[in-house]
Amino acid sequence: MNKLLKIAIMFAIPLAMWFITPPEGLSVGAWRLLGFYLMAIVGLVVKPWPAPIILLLSIAGSAIFLNATKNVLSGYASATVWLVFSAFSLSVAFVKTGLGRRIAYLLIKSLGHTTLRLGYVTALLDLIISPVTPSNTARCGGIVFPIMNSVAKALGSEPGESAKKAGSYLMVNTYMVTKVTSLMFATAMAPNLLAADYMNKILGVDINWGLWALALVVPGLVMLLITPALVYYLDKPSIQHIDSHAIADEGLKELGPMSGREKSLIAIFILALVGWALPSILTQGFGIKFSLDATAVAIVAMVAALVTGVIKWEDMLESKGAWNTLIWFGGIIGMSSALSKVKFFEWLADFMGTHFNFGDNPMLALIIIGAISIAVRYLFASGSAYVVAMLPVFLTVGKVAGVNPMALSLLLAATNSYGGALTHYGGAAAPIVFGAGYNTVKSWWIIGGIFAIMCFIVNLTVGYAWWEILGIL
Numbered sequence: 001m002n003k004l005l006k007i008a009i010m011f012a013i014p015l016a017m018w019f020i021t022p023p024e025g026l027s028v029g030a031w032r033l034l035g036f037y038l039m040a041i042v043g044l045v046v047k048p049w050p051a052p053i054i055l056l057l058s059i060a061g062s063a064i065f066l067n068a069t070k071n072v073l074s075g076y077a078s079a080t081v082w083l084v085f086s087a088f089s090l091s092v093a094f095v096k097t098g099l100g101r102r103i104a105y106l107l108i109k110s111l112g113h114t115t116l117r118l119g120y121v122t123a124l125l126d127l128i129i130s131p132v133t134p135s136n137t138a139r140c141g142g143i144v145f146p147i148m149n150s151v152a153k154a155l156g157s158e159p160g161e162s163a164k165k166a167g168s169y170l171m172v173n174t175y176m177v178t179k180v181t182s183l184m185f186a187t188a189m190a191p192n193l194l195a196a197d198y199m200n201k202i203l204g205v206d207i208n209w210g211l212w213a214l215a216l217v218v219p220g221l222v223m224l225l226i227t228p229a230l231v232y233y234l235d236k237p238s239i240q241h242i243d244s245h246a247i248a249d250e251g252l253k254e255l256g257p258m259s260g261r262e263k264s265l266i267a268i269f270i271l272a273l274v275g276w277a278l279p280s281i282l283t284q285g286f287g288i289k290f291s292l293d294a295t296a297v298a299i300v301a302m303v304a305a306l307v308t309g310v311i312k313w314e315d316m317l318e319s320k321g322a323w324n325t326l327i328w329f330g331g332i333i334g335m336s337s338a339l340s341k342v343k344f345f346e347w348l349a350d351f352m353g354t355h356f357n358f359g360d361n362p363m364l365a366l367i368i369i370g371a372i373s374i375a376v377r378y379l380f381a382s383g384s385a386y387v388v389a390m391l392p393v394f395l396t397v398g399k400v401a402g403v404n405p406m407a408l409s410l411l412l413a414a415t416n417s418y419g420g421a422l423t424h425y426g427g428a429a430a431p432i433v434f435g436a437g438y439n440t441v442k443s444w445w446i447i448g449g450i451f452a453i454m455c456f457i458v459n460l461t462v463g464y465a466w467w468e469i470l471g472i473l
Contacts, residue, residue, distance in 0.1 A: 006048035013039045014061060025350065029066060030342035036062040037335050044328075044385040051384070052324050055331030068338055075334025076326075079295040080193045083209075084329060086298035087187045088322035090132035090269060091139070093311045098255050099262045100129055100143040105255070108151070109248030115166050115237045118244075119228030122148060122170070123177045127224060130181035130188040131213075131273055132301075135321045139188075140178040141432035147251070148174050149436055154247050155239055159437030167438040169237040175433045176227050176421055176451050182383075183417035184220035186212040187276075187298075190325050191387040195413055197333055198387070201340045202349070202395045203405040207413075209294040210280020215410050215472060219463035223418070223455050230454060234447045264308045272301040332388055345392065353400035365401035367460065369394050370411050374452055377419030383427055386416055406472050411459055418455040421448040 014035035022031030036058045043054035063069040075081060094100040107121045126144055133139040152158075152167035159167070182189035186196060186209045196212070199205045207215075275297035282288040305311050316322060339345065373394050380386040391412060398408040420426035424434040424444045434444060467473050 003048050006043075006046040009046065010039050010043050010048065010054075013042060023351070026344070026347050027342060030339070030344050030347070033062055033066055033068065033335075033338055033342060034344060036066075037339060040332065040335060041385070041389045044382065044388055045380070050324065052327035052331070055328045055335075058335060059331050062335070062338070071338035071341060072331075072334045074337050075332065076330040078197070078330065078333045078337075079293070080197050081326060081330045081333060083187065083295040083298045084134045084190055084193055085322055085326045086295070086302040087132055087134045088319060088325065089302040089305050089311060089316060090265070090272065091129075091135060092315050092319050092322070093261075093265050093268075093305050094129055094133065095138070095142055096311055096315050097259065097261045097265055099265050100125075101147060101251065102255055102258065102262065103128060104144070104147045105248040105251040108244050109252075112242065112244040112248070115169060115240050115242060116228065116232050118148075118151065118166075118170060118242070119173045119177075119232055122174050123180075123224050123228055126174075126177050126181045127184070131185045131276070132187060132269060134187050134190045134193075134325070136178050136182045136189045137428040137432070138321055139181075140174060140429035144174050144178070145171075145429070145433055145436075150251075151242075151247055152438070155242060157237075157239070157438075163438040164235075164238055166237045166239045166242075167436070168443070169232060169235045171433050171436055171438045172235060172444060172447055173228055173231045175427075175430055176231055176447070177224065178429060179418045179421040179427070179451075180220055180223045180227055180455070183414040184213065184216050185209070186294075189383060189417060190329065191384045191416060192413060194329060194332065194384065195387050195391055195416065196409075198336065198391050198395060199405075199409040199413075201336065202345050202392060203399055203409060205405045205409045207406075207409060208280065209276040210278070210283075211472070212413070213277060214280050215467055215470065216414060216463070218466045219414070219458050222458050222462050226454060226458070227451065230451065231447060234450060235443060261308075261310045265305065265310045268301050268304050268308075268310065271304075272297055275300075328384075336392075345396065348392070348396050349399055352396050360402075362402045362404065365398060366403045366407060366411060369398050369401075369403070369408070370415055370456060370460070373412055373415045374419040374422070374456060377416070377426055378422055380420075381425045381427075383416050383420050386419075391416070404473050407464065407467060410463065410467060414459050414463070415456070418452050421451050421455075423448065 017035030022028055040055055040058035059072045062072050104125045107125055112118045112121045148170045152170050155166045157165035157167035186192045196207050276294050279290050279292050282290045376390055424430050
C-alpha cells in the first residue's frame with residue numbers, strides 16, 4: 001500500500017462519519033469525535049507517518065472542527081504519560097552509563113557456563129532492568145541483543161550455516177524473554193500504562209504499579225523459568241558448553257572499573273522500585289494504607305539522575321523514544337478521555353450487551369476473549385496500536401459478558417505482550433533481533449506460537465490461582 005493510499009484511507013474515515021447519521025443513543029459530537037479517533041487508530045496501523053504526527057493530526061482535526069481543544073489535549077496532563085516519560089530517563093541511564101552491559105557480563109561470568117544457562121542469563125538480565133525500561137525495544141534491542149549477538153559471534157556462530165551453533169537459540173530466546181518481562185511491570189512496556197488507563201475508564205478497575213507487579217510477577221516468573229528451556233528444546237544449539245569467563249572478562253575489561261555514575265544509578269534504581277512497590281506491599285501484605293504516587297516517584301528518580309550527573313539533559317533530548325512516546329501517548333490518552341467524557345464507552349457497552357451473548361458462563365467468555373486477543377496480534381506490528389484499536393473492544397465485550405473485571409484486565413494486560421511473540425514483526429524489537437539473520441520465518445513463527453500457548457496456559461492456571469490467593473478477584 002503506497003503512502004498516498006494510506007493517507008486517503010485515514011482522511012476518509014472522519015469525512016465519511018461527519019455526514020453519516022450516528023447510531024441511536026450516541027450524540028453527533030461523540031460520533032464525529034469517534035471518527036477522528038478511528039483515523040488515529042488506522043494511522044497507527046498503516047503508518048503513513050510516525051505515530052506522533054498521526055496523533056497530532058487527529059488532535060488538530062478534532063480541536064478545530066469540534067472545538068474540543070481542551071479535552072483532546074488533556075492527555076498531556078495525565079500522570080500516566082509523565083510516569084512513562086520519567087521512567088525513560090532511567091532506561092537511558094542504563095545504556096549511557098554502561099551499567100546494563102556490566103550486569104550482563106557479571107551474570108554471564110557467574111552463571112553462563114552452558115548455552116542453556118546463557119538463556120537464563122538473558123532472562124535474568126532482562127528481568128532486572130525491565131521495571132525501569134518502558135521501551136522494551138531499547139531494553140531488548142539496545143542492551144540485551146547486542147551482548148547476546150556478540151556472544152554468539154564469539155562462539156563462532158554466524159548467520160547461515162553456523163547459525164545453529166548458538167546464535168539461532170540465543171536470538172529467538174532474547175525476544176521471547178522480553179515478551180515475558182514486558183508483562184510483569186506496568187513500566188516494562190509503554191502500552192501497559194495505556195492499557196491500565198482504558199481498564200480504569202471502561203471497567204472502573206484501578207491497577208497501580210504495585211498491584212500490577214504483585215499480580216503478574218508470579219505467573220511471569222513461571223513463564224520466565226519455562227521460556228529458555230522451552231526455546232532450547234525447540235531450537236537446540238549444537239554448542240552446549242562455553243568459556244563464559246573469557247567472554248565476560250573481555251567485556252568487563254572494555255567497560256573498566258565501576259564508575260560513580262553507575263553506583264548512583266544503582267541507588268536511584270533501588271529507591272524507585274521501593275517507592276513504586278511499597279504502597280501495594282503494605283496495603284496487600286499488611287493491611288496498612290499508605291499512599292505514594294507512582295508518577296511522583298518516577299519524576300523524583302528522573303530529577304535525581306539529572307542533578308547527580310548520572311545522565312545529562314542532552315542525553316534525554318537525544319532519546320527519541322522518550323519524546324515520541326510523550327507525544328503519541330499523551331495524544332491517544334487525550335482522545336480516549338474525550339470519548340469517555342461524551343459517554344462513548346458507556347454506549348459501546350450497551351450496544352455490545354445487546355448484540356453479543358456468551359451465555360451464563362463468564363469463565364468461558366474470559367478464555368475465548370483471551371484466545372482471540374492473542375490471535376488478533378498476528379495483525380499488529382505494534383503493541384501500542386493493538387491496545388488503542390482492540391483493547392477497548394475486548395474490555396467492553398468482557399464487561400457485558402459478566403467477566404470478573406480484575407481477571408479480565410490482568411489477562412488482557414498479559415496477552416498483548418506474549419501475543420507479540422507470534423510473528424517476527426509483532427513488536428518493534430522483533431525486526432532488530434530477527435534482522436540479525438540467525439532465524440528463519442518458519443522456525444520463529446512455530447516457536448512463537450508454542451511459546452504464546454504456554455504463556456496463556458500459565459496465565460489461566462497459575463495466574464488465576466494467584467489472583468484468588470491475593471484476594472483481588
